[in-house]
Amino acid sequence: MNIKKLLNSLKKIKDNDQYTIEGWILANRGNEKIRFLSLNDGSTSDNLQVVIKGKNILDFKIDKINLGTSVKVSGALILTPKSPQPIELVVSTLEIINTSDDDYPIQKKETTLDFLREIPHLRHKTNLFRTIMLIRNSLVFELHKYFQENGFINVASPIITSNDCEGAGETLEVNNPNNKNDYFFKERAYLGVSGQLHAEAYANGFKKVYTFAPTFRAENSHTSRHLAEFWMVEPEVAFANLNDVILLADNLLKTIIANTLKNYPSEMKILNDLKNGTLIPTLKDFINKDLKILDYKETIKILEKNKNMFEDQNIFFGMDLSSEHEKFIAEKIVNGPVALINYPKELKAFYMYQNTDNKTVAAFDLLVPGIGELMGGSQRESRYKKLEQRLKELNIKQEPLQWYLDLRRYGYAPSSGFGIGFERLVMYVTGISNIRDVIPFPRTPGGIKM
Ligand code: 4AD
Ligand code: MG
Numbered sequence: 001m002n003i004k005k006l007l008n009s010l011k012k013i014k015d016n017d018q019y020t021i022e023g024w025i026l027a028n029r030g031n032e033k034i035r036f037l038s039l040n041d042g043s044t045s046d047n048l049q050v051v052i053k054g055k056n057i058l059d060f061k062i063d064k065i066n067l068g069t070s071v072k073v074s075g076a077l078i079l080t081p082k083s084p085q086p087i088e089l090v091v092s093t094l095e096i097i098n099t100s101d102d103d104y105p106i107q108k109k110e111t112t113l114d115f116l117r118e119i120p121h122l123r124h125k126t127n128l129f130r131t132i133m134l135i136r137n138s139l140v141f142e143l144h145k146y147f148q149e150n151g152f153i154n155v156a157s158p159i160i161t162s163n164d165c166e167g168a169g170e171t172l173e174v175n176n177p178n179n180k181n182d183y184f185f186k187e188r189a190y191l192g193v194s195g196q197l198h199a200e201a202y203a204n205g206f207k208k209v210y211t212f213a214p215t216f217r218a219e220n221s222h223t224s225r226h227l228a229e230f231w232m233v234e235p236e237v238a239f240a241n242l243n244d245v246i247l248l249a250d251n252l253l254k255t256i257i258a259n260t261l262k263n264y265p266s267e268m269k270i271l272n273d274l275k276n277g278t279l280i281p282t283l284k285d286f287i288n289k290d291l292k293i294l295d296y297k298e299t300i301k302i303l304e305k306n307k308n309m310f311e312d313q314n315i316f317f318g319m320d321l322s323s324e325h326e327k328f329i330a331e332k333i334v335n336g337p338v339a340l341i342n343y344p345k346e347l348k349a350f351y352m353y354q355n356t357d358n359k360t361v362a363a364f365d366l367l368v369p370g371i372g373e374l375m376g377g378s379q380r381e382s383r384y385k386k387l388e389q390r391l392k393e394l395n396i397k398q399e400p401l402q403w404y405l406d407l408r409r410y411g412y413a414p415s416s417g418f419g420i421g422f423e424r425l426v427m428y429v430t431g432i433s434n435i436r437d438v439i440p441f442p443r444t445p446g447g448i449k450m
Pocket of ligand 1 (some may be wrong): 165166193194195196217219225226227228230232234235373374375376377378417418419420421422423424
C-alpha cells in the first residue's frame with residue numbers, strides 16, 4: 001500500500017481499517033499527550049498524517065524522530081473529511097528504521113534552487129522536487145502509453161553511434177584515451193545527438209516507431225534550456241508528410257498533458273500555486289485550442305514589423321531565429337504553442353525534404369511560451385539524388401551515410417518525424433524555468449555532479 005493509492009480509494013476505506021506504510025518524516029509536532037507526524041512515501045506530494053497518542057509517544061521514542069527519519073508505521077486509518085487532510089493513521093506500532101544526522105541539508109525553512117542544485121542526490125526529498133519528478137514520471141508514462149495505444153513500435157536507438165545526425169559538429173566523442181590510434185570500435189564513435197536516422201530505418205518496415213532515449217550535445221550553451229545530456233522522444237512515421245506529423249505532435253501533447261492534469265491534481269496544484277494560478281489555465285487553454293501553424297516567411301514579416309522589441313534587430317529571410325524571437329512569436333503573437341514551418345534549407349539538417357521553391361525545407365519547430373523550441377521535425381528527403389546532392393553541398397562524407405541513402409532504394413515509403421526535448425516538455429508542464437531543475441542529475445558544460 002502507498003499513500004497515493006490510499007487517497008485514491010477513499011470511498012472504499014472504512015474507519016479503523018488497518019494499514020502499514022513505510023516512508024520519511026517531514027514534520028513532528030505536538031506535545032507529550034498527542035503527536036502528529038507528517039509522512040511521505042514518494043508516491044504523491046500529499047503527506048499522510050500519523051497520530052501517536054499517550055504512552056505510545058514514549059514507547060516508540062517519538063522524540064527521536066527528526067526531519068528525514070525513515071519509519072514503518074501500522075495502525076487504524078480514520079476518515080477525517082472535515083480536516084485539511086482527508087485521512088489520518090492512528091499508530092499502533094511504529095518502527096524507526098533510521099534517524100537523520102543533524103547536518104541533513106533538507107530543512108523546513110526555504111532553500112534556494114541554487115543551493116539544491118549542489119545536492120542533486122537529496123533535493124528530491126523537498127516538496128518541490130518530489131512534485132517535479134512525479135510529473136516527469138507521469139509524462140514518461142503517458143508518452144509510452146500514447147505511442148503504444150496508437151500502434152507505434154518502440155525502437156532502441158543506439159547510444160553510441162558513428163554519425164552526427166544533426167551535422168552541427170556538437171558531438172561528444174567516445175574513445176580510449178590511452179590508445180588514440182587504435183579505436184575500440186576501429187573508427188571514431190560518438191554519443192548520439194539523435195536517434196532519428198536509426199528510427200527512420202525502422203519506420204520503413206514497422207511504419208510507426210518511436211525512440212525514447214538519452215541524447216548528448218557538446219553545445220557550449222550556458223542557458224536555462226540546454227543540457228549536455230537530455231532525453232529525446234522521436235516518433236517517425238512512414239507514409240506520412242509534414243502536416244501529418246504536426247497533427248500527431250499536437251494530439252500527442254494535448255493528450256499527455258490532459259492525462260497528467262487528471263492523474264496528478266495535487267502536484268499540479270502545488271506547481272500552479274507557484275505560478276500564481278497561471279499554470280493550469282495556460283495548459284488547459286492549449287488543450288482546448290487548435291494549434292497555430294505559421295510559415296517561416298510570414299514569421300519574418302511579423303518580426304520585421306516588431307523589430308524594435310528585440311536586442312537583435314537585424315531581421316531578414318534566411319536568419320536563424322534567436323530565443324527572443326521565438327518567445328516573442330509564441331508569447332506575444334500567438335499566446336500559445338505555434339508550429340513554424342518551411343525554414344530556409346541553410347538553417348536545417350541535410351535530411352530534410354527540399355520544397356519546390358528550392359529555398360526552403362519541409363521542417364517544423366514547435367515553439368511554446370516561456371521556453372521557445374520544444375520540438376523540431378520534418379518530412380525526410382525521399383529522393384536519393386537530392387539527398388546525395390545536399391550531402392555534397394554541405395561537405396558531409398557520403399560513405400558513412402550510404403546505408404541511410406540505401407534506405408531510399410529498397411521499397412522506400414517516405415517518412416516524417418520529430419524530436420521532443422523531453423526536459424523542455426517537463427519545463428512546459430511544470431512551469432519550472434531552469435532545465436537543470438527538471439532532470440534528476442543534470443549534465444552541463446563544466447558541470448557533472450555525481
Ligand atoms: O531540433 P533538434 O536538434 O532535432 C533533432 O535532433 C531531430 N533529429 C529530431 C527529429 O526530427 N527526429 O532536437 C530536438 C529537440 C529540440 O526541439 C529541443 O527541444 C531539444 O531536442 N534539444 C535540447 N534539449 C535540451 N538540451 C539541449 N542541448 C537540446 N538540444 C535540443
Ligand atoms: Mg531544432
